[in-house]
Amino acid sequence: MTSAYQNMTDAALDAALADLERQADDLRALNLKLDMARGKPSPEQTALSKPMLDLVTSETDLTDGGSSVDNYGDPDGLPSARALAAELLGVDPANVSVIGSSSLNLMYDCVENGYVHGIAGCKPWCQQGTVKFLCPAPGYDRHFTVTESFGIENVPVPMREDGPDMDVVRELVEKDPQVKGIWCVPRYANPTGITYSDDVVRAFAALKPAAPDFRIFWDNAYAVHTFAGEGEPLLNIFDALAEAGADNLVYEFASTAKVTFPSSGMAWVTASPSDMAELRRAFSAMRVSPEKVSQLAHVKFLKDAAGVAEHMRRHAAVVAPRFALVEEKLSAGLGELGVATWTHPKGGYFVSFEGPEGSAKAIVALAKELGVTLTGAGAPWPYGRDPRDTNIRIAPTYPSLEELGQALDVFVVAVKLVSARLAKAERA
Amino acid sequence: MTSAYQNMTDAALDAALADLERQADDLRALNLKLDMARGKPSPEQTALSKPMLDLVTSETDLTDGGSSVDNYGDPDGLPSARALAAELLGVDPANVSVIGSSSLNLMYDCVENGYVHGIAGCKPWCQQGTVKFLCPAPGYDRHFTVTESFGIENVPVPMREDGPDMDVVRELVEKDPQVKGIWCVPRYANPTGITYSDDVVRAFAALKPAAPDFRIFWDNAYAVHTFAGEGEPLLNIFDALAEAGADNLVYEFASTAKVTFPSSGMAWVTASPSDMAELRRAFSAMRVSPEKVSQLAHVKFLKDAAGVAEHMRRHAAVVAPRFALVEEKLSAGLGELGVATWTHPKGGYFVSFEGPEGSAKAIVALAKELGVTLTGAGAPWPYGRDPRDTNIRIAPTYPSLEELGQALDVFVVAVKLVSARLAKAERA
Numbered sequence: 108m109t110s111a112y113q114n115m116t117d118a119a120l121d122a123a124l125a126d127l128e129r130q131a132d133d134l135r136a137l138n139l140k141l142d143m144a145r146g147k148p149s150p151e152q153t154a155l156s157k158p159m160l161d162l163v164t165s166e167t168d169l170t171d172g173g174s175s176v177d178n179y180g181d182p183d184g185l186p187s188a189r190a191l192a193a194e195l196l197g198v199d200p201a202n203v204s205v206i207g208s209s210s211l212n213l214m215y216d217c218v219e220n221g222y223v224h225g226i227a228g229c230k231p232w233c234q235q236g237t238v239k240f241l242c243p244a245p246g247y248d249r250h251f252t253v254t255e256s257f258g259i260e261n262v263p264v265p266m267r268e269d270g271p272d273m274d275v276v277r278e279l280v281e282k283d284p285q286v287k288g289i290w291c292v293p294r295y296a297n298p299t300g301i302t303y304s305d306d307v308v309r310a311f312a313a314l315k316p317a318a319p320d321f322r323i324f325w326d327n328a329y330a331v332h333t334f335a336g337e338g339e340p341l342l343n344i345f346d347a348l349a350e351a352g353a354d355n356l357v358y359e360f361a362s363t364a365k366v367t368f369p370s371s372g373m374a375w376v377t378a379s380p381s382d383m384a385e386l387r388r389a390f391s392a393m394r395v396s397p398e399k400v401s402q403l404a405h406v407k408f409l410k411d412a413a414g415v416a417e418h419m420r421r422h423a424a425v426v427a428p429r430f431a432l433v434e435e436k437l438s439a440g441l442g443e444l445g446v447a448t449w450t451h452p453k454g455g456y457f458v459s460f461e462g463p464e465g466s467a468k469a470i471v472a473l474a475k476e477l478g479v480t481l482t483g484a485g486a487p488w489p490y491g492r493d494p495r496d497t498n499i500r501i502a503p504t505y506p507s508l509e510e511l512g513q514a515l516d517v518f519v520v521a522v523k524l525v526s527a528r529l530a531k532a533e534r535a
Numbered sequence: 536m537t538s539a540y541q542n543m544t545d546a547a548l549d550a551a552l553a554d555l556e557r558q559a560d561d562l563r564a565l566n567l568k569l570d571m572a573r574g575k576p577s578p579e580q581t582a583l584s585k586p587m588l589d590l591v592t593s594e595t596d597l598t599d600g601g602s603s604v605d606n607y608g609d610p611d612g613l614p615s616a617r618a619l620a621a622e623l624l625g626v627d628p629a630n631v632s633v634i635g636s637s638s639l640n641l642m643y644d645c646v647e648n649g650y651v652h653g654i655a656g657c658k659p660w661c662q663q664g665t666v667k668f669l670c671p672a673p674g675y676d677r678h679f680t681v682t683e684s685f686g687i688e689n690v691p692v693p694m695r696e697d698g699p700d701m702d703v704v705r706e707l708v709e710k711d712p713q714v715k716g717i718w719c720v721p722r723y724a725n726p727t728g729i730t731y732s733d734d735v736v737r738a739f740a741a742l743k744p745a746a747p748d749f750r751i752f753w754d755n756a757y758a759v760h761t762f763a764g765e766g767e768p769l770l771n772i773f774d775a776l777a778e779a780g781a782d783n784l785v786y787e788f789a790s791t792a793k794v795t796f797p798s799s800g801m802a803w804v805t806a807s808p809s810d811m812a813e814l815r816r817a818f819s820a821m822r823v824s825p826e827k828v829s830q831l832a833h834v835k836f837l838k839d840a841a842g843v844a845e846h847m848r849r850h851a852a853v854v855a856p857r858f859a860l861v862e863e864k865l866s867a868g869l870g871e872l873g874v875a876t877w878t879h880p881k882g883g884y885f886v887s888f889e890g891p892e893g894s895a896k897a898i899v900a901l902a903k904e905l906g907v908t909l910t911g912a913g914a915p916w917p918y919g920r921d922p923r924d925t926n927i928r929i930a931p932t933y934p935s936l937e938e939l940g941q942a943l944d945v946f947v948v949a950v951k952l953v954s955a956r957l958a959k960a961e962r963a
Contacts (some may be wrong), residue, residue, distance in 0.1 A: 139884075145607065147606055150603075150605075150606075150607065152595075153603075153605040153606055156605075157593040157605075158593050160591050160592050160593050160595065160828070161592050161593050164588050164589050165585040165586050167588065170586075175578075175581075175798075176798075176799075177581040177796045177797075177798075177799070178575055178578075178581055178583075178796070178797050178798065179573065179575050179797045179798060180798070181798075207635060208824075208825075208826050209822040209823055209824070211822055211823055212821055214820045214821040214822065215822070219647060219651070222651065223647070223651065223661070223682070223684075230910070231659040231661075233659075233662075234661075235749065241904075249820075249823070251819050253820055253821075256651075256652070257651060318685070322553060366821075368604075368605045368606070368827075368828055369605075369606050369607045369823070369824060370604075370605075370607060370608075370609075370823070370824035370825060370826060370827045370828070371604075371605070371607065371826045371827055371828035371829060389684070391642055391680075392643065392677075392680050392681055392683075392684035393639075393643045394635075395637055395639055395792075395797070395798070396633075396637070396639040397801055398636050398796035398798060398826060398830070399796075400588070400796055400799035401826065401829065402800060431692075451770075456586040479546065515849050531808075
């Protein structure tokens with residue numbers, strides 16, 4: 108694709124550049140301080156869960172089934188919390204451990220288990236030379252940071268509109284025994300917002316890994332985070348495994364980080380019975396009991412999957428207009444110019460933006476100059492290396508609609524100016 | 536020391552044995568089901584913290600200094616929570632991270648950091664061959680489980696009435712670069728209940744480890760858990776380090792596990808500025824934010840060190856009578872027999888009991904038969920190996936006073952019967 112700027116005469120391009128520089132100067136003079144960097148719920152959203160804080164009081168019965176909420180015990184979480192967590196993922200509560208408030212922490216612990224203790228009787232990864240994780244990219248930077256922190260080699264895999272490129276995944280997983288895992292966000296992926304198709308989910312379930320200690324890290328972070336109606340369906344990976352006659356292949360994670368309070372929710376992991384037995388052994392050395400008071404409050408507030416869906420409709424009422432504004436501003440500002448594409452998610456927290464080759468770092472830097480913080484260019488790639496320097500993650504949830512509109516206006520100018528400068532540089 | 540049973544004539548010993556067997560049979564017939572196994576607060580104690588559950592409601596301002604309680608951020612915890620945690624240990628809040636509800640989890644993470652990432656620029660322990668941790672014994676079984684889970688060699692060190700035998704510690708730490716850490720509970724130690732003397736604390740601060748990546752794991756679990764008055768003073772280890780001109784030697788841990796709710800408290804770690812910088816780097820890959828709603832509730836409830844002391848006096852009113860009953864029942868039942876000694880703690884959660892050589896496993900098994908669960912014999916030793924099989928940990932806090940009295944009566948009979956059997960066996 109060639110852009111409007113590339114197609115201009117030299118004089119027209121110079122005029123466009125001069126105009127854009129003036130617009131940038133005007134914006135710079137406003138001393139804006141806006142943030143579209145992180146996937147944080149807005150204050151309007153967290154306020155939706157404040158009623159939860161009234162549900163556990165000094166008068167509350169602090170038992171749950173046979174469990175004491177206020178004392179040690181229940182390393183897998185309260186029975187009611189496990190039931191809710193299981194229902195949300197369509198799995199058996201017996202295979203669920205609800206622990207802590209951070210699913211990222213559980214993912215870290217599962218990587219740690221492979222690295223330090225070893226999976227399924229295999230040697231620990233720390234004794235297997237260089238081991239690798241596949242990182243569909245663009246993806247979630249904190250996933251990649253976990254494996255990078257262990258010195259595991261992060262290998263990028265192309266993302267398509269229906270999930271990771273499964274031909275590439277299959278080739279790597281089935282031929283290379285050093286490949287020990289893959290990071291996946293199967294619904295409303297971070298940052299592209301796409302949902303894996305049934306074919307992709309079935310292709311995952313059908314993998315025949317070269318390494319018996321290979322596991323799919325299935326981070327269903329946005330399992331219930333849809334903007335309208337039922338949202339895009341995701342095939343249950345454990346159903347797909349059963350169909351394929353496979354087992355011991357998937358760790359699935361989820362949390363209420365963006366359902367209730369990001370720092371104070373509940374997080375859980377589920378896997379096959381034998382994988383869970385192994386994880387529980389590892390977890391038993393790590394901690395005594397999970398945060399059961401918080402779990403009780405969550406269960407009283409959210410109740411069940413229907414209660415969660417109702418609550419998420421309230422979130423959607425706040426979030427959907429922000430995503431609509433992204434679509435509107437980008438279409439209006441950039442739609443005719445042929446400089447960029449972006450995704451159109453139906454749920455989740457992000458829009459993934461693709462600018463001209465070699466533009467992303469410059470756009471992020473220019474936006475910063477003009478008062479708008481974006482996620483660092485390259486962050487959604489292993490080691491921060493976007494090979495074409497095109498991808499920018501837009502996180503529209505936290506700012507108010509007004510601030511978001513301003514931030515997007517700045518972003519559009521930054522994209523145009525950088526694109527025009529690139530077109531000019533091509534002619535030099 | 537020779538016991539009353541050893542000093543008896545054969546006939547008197549046979550008569551005593553017959554009488555004790557009858558007492559055991561009578562107890563067995565009661566089908567008791569009592570538990571003195573784990574250091575759990577009683578329901579009366581956890582009830583003391585229920586008013587905390589009324590302090591954060593939907594009406595509460597969810598900010599804390601400049602921080603949002605209800606969103607991401609503050610990886611080191613809320614400012615107010617850090618201030619409280621720091622005051623309780625007499626350290627600078629800047630050097631404190633309040634994370635999660637389990638200090639054991641933080642200790643695990645610190646061991647993991649040494650094992651996976653390496654401390655102070657040294658190679659990770661997983662690349663240094665067999666590394667070792669010193670385990671003053673009897674000690675806390677879950678400490679030893681953490682290092683054992685990494686394949687670290689747990690080396691027992693004798694415990695004395697004023698702390699670990701520092702001649703042994705010094706010899707091992709200063710000569711063997713494979714020694715990377717030592718587990719300490721410096722106040723009201725688990726299970727002996729003793730508090731380290733100033734000399735012992737100063738000896739720790741004066742250690743010159745052979746390994747630059749050696750750290751003291753200073754688990755101040757019972758920092759505020761005293762039965763009466765101010766309790767036994769513990770010299771601040773960081774003050775002792777400053778006196779000694781030392782640095783980067785200690786990780787100190789504490790939590791509110793036995794102040795508020797065991798599963799849902801707040802836990803923290805403090806260390807030197809450069810150690811904390813290193814730990815924070817490691818922690819930053821592990822999780823995003825700590826449980827700030829719970830932290831806010833804790834700060835509102837406990838307020839400051841004076842508030843904690845007041846709250847702990849309420850705990851003491853519940854706990855102290857239980858420890859008095861242990862003293863009373865053991866003195867009355869065993870005081871004249873010369874078969875056993877036990878500790879007389881002024882705080883904490885445990886009494887450490889020493890029976891005749893080769894008796895502990897048999898006593899625990901017999902008590903179990905008679906309906907009383909005790910901590911497994913040997914548990915307070917690395918790998919569960921009590922070299923003389925004499926030590927039993929008594930955890931008197933959880934049962935009601937009435938149940939505790941019954942359990943101690945059973946325990947006394949079990950000790951006497953096993954001691955008499957041993958005396959008989961010596962004559963065979």
